[in-house]
Amino acid sequence: xxxxxxxxxxxxxxxxxxxxxxxxxxxxxxxxxxxxxxxxxxxxxxxxxxxxxxxxxxxxxxxxxxxxxxxxxxxxxxxxxxxxxxxxxxxxxxxxxxxxxxxxxxxxxxxxxxxxxxxxxxxxxxxxxxxxxxxxxxxxxxxxxxxxxxxxxxxxxxxxxxxxxxxxxxxxxxxxxxxxxxxxxxxxxxxxxxxxxxxxxxxxxxxxxxxxxxxxxxxxxxxxxxxxxxxxxxxxxxxxxxxxxxxxxxxxxxxxxxxxxxxxxxxxxxxxxxxxxxxxxxxxxxxxxxxxxxxxxxxxxxxxxxxxxxxxxxxxxxxxxxxxxxxxxxxxxxxxxxxxxxxxxxxxxxxxxxxxxxx
Amino acid sequence: xxxxxxxxxxxxxxxxxxxxxxxxxxxxxxxxxxxxxxxxxxxxxxxxxxxxxxxxxxxxxxxxxxxxxxxxxxxxxxxxxxxxxxxxxxxxxxxxxxxxxxxxxxxxxxxxxxxxxxxxxxxxxxxxxxxxxxxxxxxxxxxxxxxxxxxxxxxxxxxxxxxxxxxxxxxxxxxxxxxxxxxxxxxxxxxxxxxxxxxxxxxxxxxxxxxxxxxxxxxxxxxxxxxxxxxxxxxxxxxxxxxxxxxxxxxxxxxxxxxxxxxxxxxxxxxxxxxxxxxxxxxxxxxxxxxxxxxxxxxxxxxxxxx
Numbered sequence: 001x002x003x004x005x006x007x008x009x010x011x012x013x014x015x016x017x018x019x020x021x022x023x024x025x026x027x028x029x030x031x032x033x034x035x036x037x038x039x040x041x042x043x044x045x046x047x048x049x050x051x052x053x054x055x056x057x058x059x060x061x062x063x064x065x066x067x068x069x070x071x072x073x074x075x076x077x078x079x080x081x082x083x084x085x086x087x088x089x090x091x092x093x094x095x096x097x098x099x100x101x102x103x104x105x106x107x108x109x110x111x112x113x114x115x116x117x118x119x120x121x122x123x124x125x126x127x128x129x130x131x132x133x134x135x136x137x138x139x140x141x142x143x144x145x146x147x148x149x150x151x152x153x154x155x156x157x158x159x160x161x162x163x164x165x166x167x168x169x170x171x172x173x174x175x176x177x178x179x180x181x182x183x184x185x186x187x188x189x190x191x192x193x194x195x196x197x198x199x200x201x202x203x204x205x206x207x208x209x210x211x212x213x214x215x216x217x218x219x220x221x222x223x224x225x226x227x228x229x230x231x232x233x234x235x236x237x238x239x240x241x242x243x244x245x246x247x248x249x250x251x252x253x254x255x256x257x258x259x260x261x262x263x264x265x266x267x268x269x270x271x272x273x274x275x276x277x278x279x280x281x282x283x284x285x286x287x288x289x290x291x292x293x294x295x296x297x298x299x300x301x302x303x304x305x306x307x308x309x310x311x312x313x314x315x316x317x318x319x320x321x322x323x324x325x326x327x328x329x330x331x332x333x334x335x336x337x338x339x340x341x342x343x344x345x346x347x348x349x350x351x352x353x354x355x356x357x358x359x
Numbered sequence: 360x361x362x363x364x365x366x367x368x369x370x371x372x373x374x375x376x377x378x379x380x381x382x383x384x385x386x387x388x389x390x391x392x393x394x395x396x397x398x399x400x401x402x403x404x405x406x407x408x409x410x411x412x413x414x415x416x417x418x419x420x421x422x423x424x425x426x427x428x429x430x431x432x433x434x435x436x437x438x439x440x441x442x443x444x445x446x447x448x449x450x451x452x453x454x455x456x457x458x459x460x461x462x463x464x465x466x467x468x469x470x471x472x473x474x475x476x477x478x479x480x481x482x483x484x485x486x487x488x489x490x491x492x493x494x495x496x497x498x499x500x501x502x503x504x505x506x507x508x509x510x511x512x513x514x515x516x517x518x519x520x521x522x523x524x525x526x527x528x529x530x531x532x533x534x535x536x537x538x539x540x541x542x543x544x545x546x547x548x549x550x551x552x553x554x555x556x557x558x559x560x561x562x563x564x565x566x567x568x569x570x571x572x573x574x575x576x577x578x579x580x581x582x583x584x585x586x587x588x589x590x591x592x593x594x595x596x597x598x599x600x601x602x603x604x605x606x607x608x609x610x611x612x613x614x615x616x617x618x619x620x621x622x623x624x625x626x627x628x629x630x631x632x633x634x635x636x637x638x639x640x641x642x643x644x645x646x647x648x649x650x651x652x653x654x655x656x657x658x659x660x661x662x663x664x665x666x
Contacts, residue, residue: 036578038474068578153621184621187628194573194580199377203617206369220573223477242477357628 027268029053029260030087031065032078034094034217035192041217042191042237042254043067046093046116049256056261060268071096079104083111089267091260092116094191095160101125112272114263117162119343121274128259131280132162133169133342134310135252136213137317138288138303139234140173142250143181143211145299146232150180153204155197155214155221156187159357161345163215168349169317170213173306175351183352184209194220205231212247222248232294239289250303251289259285278339281311318342323350364622370614371498376572378610379509380405380564380581384588385595385602386513387560393520393597394553395533395657399455400440402585403462404558405565408433410466412566413576414473422481422570426505426563433562434555436462441554445547448661459585467578478574481505505567510603512560517599529553533655536662546662561585590639594646596653605642609635 029050037047050063064085069078075097082090083104089112092101098118105113105125113122117129143152152174156163167185174181184207186200193216201212201221205228212233214221219240225231225247233243235251259277266272279285288307291300309315320331325348331337348356384401391398408429416425440458443449481503490500520526532539532549540546568584569576587609595601616631624631 036474038471039577040475044475184623186617186620187632189628189632192577193582194575194577195568195582195584198573199373199614200617200621202373203614203621206366206373207364207618207621209621218577219475219575223574227480354623 026060026062027057027089027264028085028087029061029063029264029267030082030085030090031063032069032075032082032090032092032094032097033065033067034069034071034096036067037065039192039217040219040238040240040242041235043093043217045238045254046091046256049260052257053260053264057264057268061264069097073100076100076103080107083108087111089114089264089272091263095158095162112263112267119276121276123274126263126274126276128275128277129162130254130285131278131317132252132254132286133165133317134280135286135288136166136169137173137310138307139213139250139252140170140175141177141306142234142291142295142299142303143170143213143232144174144176144178145302146249146295147174147178147181147211149208149210150178151182151184151208152211152213153201153207153209154183154185155200155204155212155216156185157191157215158189159187161343164345164348164356165342166213166215167352168345171352172318172322172349185352185354187357188216190216192217194218197221198224201225202228219243235289241289244290245292245294248289248292249294250291253287253289255284255287278343281307282313324348325350325352365615365618368494368497370611370618372501374607374611374614375498375502375506376610377614378606379506380567380572380584381588381591381609382603382606383509383512383564383567384561384585385591385606386509386516386599387557387564388588389592389595389597389599389602390516390520390529390560391553391557392592392658393533393655394529394550395536395655395660395662396444396550396554397451397455397659398437398440398458398554398557399452399589400437400458400462400585401557401561401588402581402583403459403465404433404436404561405462405568405581405585405588406466406579407436407462407469408562408565409569409581410470410473410565410576412562413476413478413569414469416479416566416570417473417476420479422479425479425570426566429562429566430559431562433558433560433565435558437554437558437561438551440558441551445550445554445662448663451659451661463579470576470578473576474578476575478570478576480574481571503571505563505571508563509567513599513603520599530655533657536657536660540662540664546664550662561588564588587639590643593654594639594642596646597655598653609639612638 031050033043035043066078069075091114093116095117101113101115102120105122113125115127118127171183188200197216198220201224212225214236222233222243225233231247232249233247235248237254239251239253240248316336318337320335321333322331324330411432412425412429415428416422443454444451483503486500490496532546536546591605594605612635616634
């Protein structure tokens with residue numbers, strides 16, 4: 001297992017002293033969720049991480065959470081409320097909470113904050129994310145092999161680097177095994193709106209897509225694909241195994257539990273410091289859900305080999321030669337993308353049609 | 360951009376599905392407003408119908424039972440509004456808004472245990488012979504039963520409102536409740552029945568979202584459809600067939616914008632995403648400019664029998 005990779009060196013504070021002073025009572029850990037814990041996807045997995053923290057530490061922790069907190073101005077109110085409620089550590093689990101988290105953290109220097117998928121840190125703000133794009137590479141491979149219409153539909157959420165990375169990674173690996181593959185992308189502008197996600201999936205299916213990839217959080221696209229029949233999908237953020245073996249043929253599973261336990265422990269011990277964590281398949285933060293029998297054995301074996309080479313670090317999902325969409329060179333033969341470029345990715349790779357909406 | 364990828368037949372078929380929840384809610388509200396009552400609680404009744412329909416559908420395994428329960432739940436919630444507005448003379452706008460907030464909260468409370476569950480599936484009706492008609496067959500005759508139920512409700516509403524004595528009385532109550540009262544009609548009773556009908560239709564519309572369109576239960580899943588239904592009633596000048604037109608137009612643009620995106624249309628995504636709402640606003644503006652609203656004369660006014 002690869003050691004936890006630190007992107008930016010955190011600023012070490014005298015956190016030990018502050019931690020020791022409040023060590024006698026229960027450590028209170030707060031979570032801000034973007035959807036309901038029952039979404040079956042993104043928020044569901046974060047909540048599993050919260051439950052794992054409770055199980056690990058039993059009576060010495062108390063966890064609190066708030067669901068369906070909108071990204072934007074209201075988030076700041078929700079986070080502030082949680083800080084005032086006496087939380088020692090607060091996980092804000094969506095990209096759109098970034099500025100709100102930093103703003104609240106400034107007002108509560110003794111409280112530790114952890115923001116998921118963002119890039120702004122502070123002495124009491126860490127960021128953490130997972131290399132979902134490694135999972136997207138595996139999905140792209142299976143999708144490219146499985147599609148008969150050569151049209152792959154992609155339900156995107158917001159035009160932010162994380163989502164764009166996923167599209168690029170899936171496209172590169174689908175194209176590698178199937179040069180005729182075409183991506184149709186719908187921007188839903190929501191993380192969670194089941195009716196809209198279902199409509200988007202139906203629109204893609206009607207235009208000939210027989211593989212649906214989603215970067216939104218509900219299981220609605222899975223249900224739409226099941227109804228249409230002969231369409232394959234992948235579980236997003238959570239296994240979504242209710243829809244296996246068809247349409248869901250595999251999944252990307254976010255496993256936050258080890259990280260949440262480690263960070264809670266750090267607060268308890270007074271060793272917490274601001275870090276930037278970005279882990280992938282290797283460390284187990286990104287899991288690839290079981291590939292079902294709907295996938296031919298040889299494709300399954302290739303996908304598993306790809307997964308293992310990504311895990312060992314032997315292969316990088318963005319390995320040259322790769323050009324940007326406009327044809328300009330990005331990575332030379334054998335060159336791999338650096339984390340800085342990936343973290344701020346705002347371009348499609350060559351071959352994807354359409355434009356990224358301006359954010 | 361390659362617009363030939365958009366299959367107009369499939370587009371029309373999915374338009375009918377996308378429009379059905381709004382259509383149901385709007386036709387119910389049109390009747391309520393024809394009787395002279397403005398109920399802004401459509402969203403709250405829809406979401407309550409969505410959760411109750413889903414819960415009963417899951418527990419009994421029968422979507423039909425779910426729809427019946429949703430209609431009952433919507434009607435029951437609307438009676439709360441009816442009693443407050445008709446007997447306690449509360450302000451209709453404030454009470455309606457309160458009903459929406461109440462419905463949203465109530466539904467998430469009821470829905471907690473049902474999150475992440477799957478709905479029992481509703482078989483589509485492949486109407487024999489008719490569904491084999493080229494072009495029209497796949498568009499019109501291969502839907503789930505609720506699409507047809509919604510069309511039957513629109514037809515029946517049109518017939519009752521314009522062709523029957525009951526409809527005449529209901530419209531009379533809505534146009535001038537004092538005159539109707541003087542003629543001996545039971546204004547409050549007529550209005551109560553209209554409100555119950557509106558509630559039942561909104562409940563059905565909500566259940567259509569949770570049982571057919573998505574199909575699962577999610578907090579806040581109607582996502583403003585009730586407000587669109589209210590706008591469509593005005594858009595339609597309170598006429599049943601125009602309600603159908605408005606709902607299908609809105610549903611059509613919603614589905615079309617997703618299809619245009621998938622086809623890679625060179626129109627900014629943001630504009631496509633807001634287009635259904637912009638079109639609704641534009642039509643409302645045009646109707647207002649023409650001045651002929653056709654709004655019932657007593658709409659929103661409090662009725663007091665002792666006048």
